[in-house]
Amino acid sequence: MKIYTKTGDEGSTSLFGGRRVSKSALRIDTYGTIDELNSWVGVLRDQDINQKRSSSLLEIQDRLFTIGSILAAEPGNSKVKVPSLLESDITFIEKAIDNMDAILPPMRSFVLPGGHVSISWGHVARTVCRRAERLVISLHEIEKVDPLVIKYLNRLSDYLFVLCRMMTLELEVVETAWKPRI
Secondary structure: OOOOOOOOOOOEEEOEOOOEEEOOOHHHHHHHHHHHHHHHHHHHHOOHHHHHHHHHHHHHHHHHHHHHHHHHEOOOOOOOOOOOOOHHHHHHHHHHHHHHHOOOOOOOOOEOOOOOHHHHHHHHHHHHHHHHHHHHHHHHHHOOOOHHHHHHHHHHHHHHHHHHHHHHHHOOOOOOEOOOOO
16 A cells, blocks of 8 residues: 555545545544644653553553544444444543552642653643544534543543653652742
8 A cells, every 4th residue: 555645635635435525624633633642642652651551551542543533434424434432441541540549649739741751741642632622522513423532532631631640750750839920
C-alpha cells in the first residue's frame, strides 16, 4: 500500500464508507485531535517514570485508535465495521485513577503544570484531551456521536491529571500551588 494516494491534494479526504469531505470539516478536525492526543500519550508511555504503567498507557492508545475509527466512519453507514468502545474501557480508567488517588496526598489547591519535563508533557496530553472532548461534543451537536466516546475522553482527561500528580510524587517534585492575586 502506498503512503501517498494524491486523492487529498485538493483538500478533501474520505471517511470510512467512502464519502468525501473537506479536510477542514469538524469531523476530520475531531479525529485528527484524537490522533494528536494518541501521540502525546505515546510520549508519556516513553517516559522512564511511566514504565510500570506502559501496558495501561498502551491500552489507552488502543482505545484512542478505536475512538478515531468511530469518528472516521461515515455516519449511518452500517456496512462499515469499526471496533467498539465499551463501558469496561471507562471502568479501566476509573480503576487506574482510584489506584493512584489512594496513594496521592489530598489536593488543597489548583496546581500549576510543570516541575519536570515528563509532568509537563502529561499536562499537554491532558489539555489536548480536553480539546478533543470539546470537539467531540461540538460534533455531537451536529451529528450523533456514541456517548461513550464523550464519557471516555472526559474520564481520560481526569486520568491524565491524576497521572501528572502521581509522576510529581514519584519524581519527588514539589507541586506548585496556584495562588491567585486578590
